[in-house]
Amino acid sequence: MRITHLDAIEVLDSRGNPTIEAWLRLEDGSEGRALTPSGASTGEHEAAELRDGDPSRYQGKGVLNAVGHIRGEIADALIGTTPSGQRELDNRMRELDGTPNKGRLGANALLAVSIAYARAAAQARTLPLYQYLGGTDADLLPVPCLNVINGGRHADNTVDFQEFKIVPHHAPNFAEAIRMGEEVFHALKALLHARGLSTGVGDEGGFAPNLHSNEQAIELILEAIAKAGYTPGTDVSLALDPATSEMWHHGRYRFFKSNQKEVDSDAMIALWSDWFDRYPIVLMEDPLSEHDWDGWAEITRRLGGRVELVGDDIFCTNPDLLRRGIREGVANSVLIKPNQIGTVTETLDCIELAKSAGYGCYVSHRSGETEDTFIADLVVGTGCGHIKTGSGCRGERTAKFNRLLRIEHELGTRARFAGRSAFVR
CATH class of the missing domain: 3.30.390.10 (Enolase-like, N-terminal domain)
Structure with missing residues (x-):
């Protein structure tokens, strides 16, 4: 045409x-x-x-x-x-x-x-866009991962790590998963308010309170999950994006907000291993810096069988960088951001390469978003199984959720929900 x-x-x-x-x-x-x-x-x-x-x-x-x-x-x-x-x-x-x-x-x-x-x-x-992208059999709705507490470069608060997310995976369909996620989001808001903590939201719609530690963010979210009537780890799990490339400083990791200490790769891996023991975390994005390829190989070897380890900065939705990661045993999943690579075709090529290597694919928004809903059709068209598009509020975030709700309605009885099986371990 x-x-x-x-x-x-x-x-x-x-x-x-x-x-x-x-x-x-x-x-x-x-x-x-x-x-x-x-x-x-x-x-x-x-x-x-x-x-x-x-x-x-x-x-x-x-x-x-x-x-x-x-x-x-x-x-x-x-x-x-x-x-x-x-x-x-x-x-x-x-x-x-x-x-x-x-x-x-x-x-x-x-x-x-x-x-x-x-x-x-x-x-x-x-054709609907998701079928143009993935064929007429495209019918898998993703698990939404809602970024409910912000820190790092995304917030002017005391939290080092950038994104603390809830994962409502134990649901029969996408609509119920969104309901669960929103209920936890509002329970968290009430909990923060009751404790005199800020309920203002950041760029991605998550709360950005000043906390006494990074662990307190996890503890508040777990309390909110229970307050909303769900069981942490069974109904709603956790996902994190600490954005550690922002913490990389002369070959070490600097906690630039909470205590200014610096640690090496082994200490960061030990921290995450401890958190995986204590908290129901199913996905960790960028646990180490894009510059720390050796550390990435080590964390994948030690912890890749326990949790989905997603490479964002280290891969940049770039098939060439992903090929290196596959060769070197780095990560077991790749974040998919179309604007990191610049065309629809290259985005689809990266997804195809990841799947052929047994890697997961985690579709993502950007912090400076628009009302465009392309990534909602992309995640269904490619069957990637999970998506992050921000928190439970702000129109540019909920626009993606609303598009997915429409797709699920359009598919009717054909629609499938990815559930916990979407997460690589």
Whole structure:
């Protein structure tokens, strides 16, 4: 189907920073739109997000140059062409950019066009987006992992670790899992309020109270699970993203908020092993830094049979980095963030590679999000089984939950819920 129209504008993400909305039309009138998110805690090998750098606009964060690339060079290359499919379109844009990290045209520009084309192509085929991405058999709804307490670089509080999440896996379907998660979220809010702790929320909708230790965050969440009427570990488990690349300091890990101490890889592995003994944790994302490949191999050898160890910063949704991880026995799962790699095709390639190696795939939002719900269709289309898109509030987070609720309703009796089996051990 021939591409007849491509345009873009500068819009806003959930932080009030500029981002891109692109829309693309095919000759039959099918149209797709897409908005791109932005991360705060980012891996060094992520595809390059193009910002203007003009301090007179949005403190240099404008994206008019990237928008201009879509309206100009990318539109000139695509309008009037008839791609054979998603891969041809994405490859054409990658070749046009010509850089390893998409830094010339901007990964944010390429991804917006790539997703917009996917939506238009799905509409032209009268398919829902999740079936365009994964085939007509796509029917697996994910376990939602709700980020209910924030710390690290995502909050101005005393907690070193970035994300403390609840995992309502013991549910018959996605709708009930969301209900369980929201009930725990509101129980936690009431608990914090009763103890005089802040119930203000951070970028991803999680609470960001000042606590006397990192462990207190776990203890509060476990209490909230019980307060909501559920059994920790049986009904609702825990997942963590300590974002340890942010703690990496000259080859060691610095607890930069709570006590300023520095420890080595062995001490961090011992800490996580102790937490796995004491708490019902089913998933740990970035337990070690992206620079600590030897430590990653060691933690995978020692603890990979107990919990899903997810590589985010160390892999950056990049098939080449994931191949190295597979060779070296690093992690047993990969975080999937489309804007880390910059096209739909490369995102799908990373998922396929992970699955072929027996790795899990954990689909993720970014901290600077938009109302775009692409990742909800992606997680169903690829059957990845679990997703994180923030906490139990903020419209850009709940938009993904609402899209998944609609997909589950649309699938009807065909819909399956991943449950605890989604987590690699």
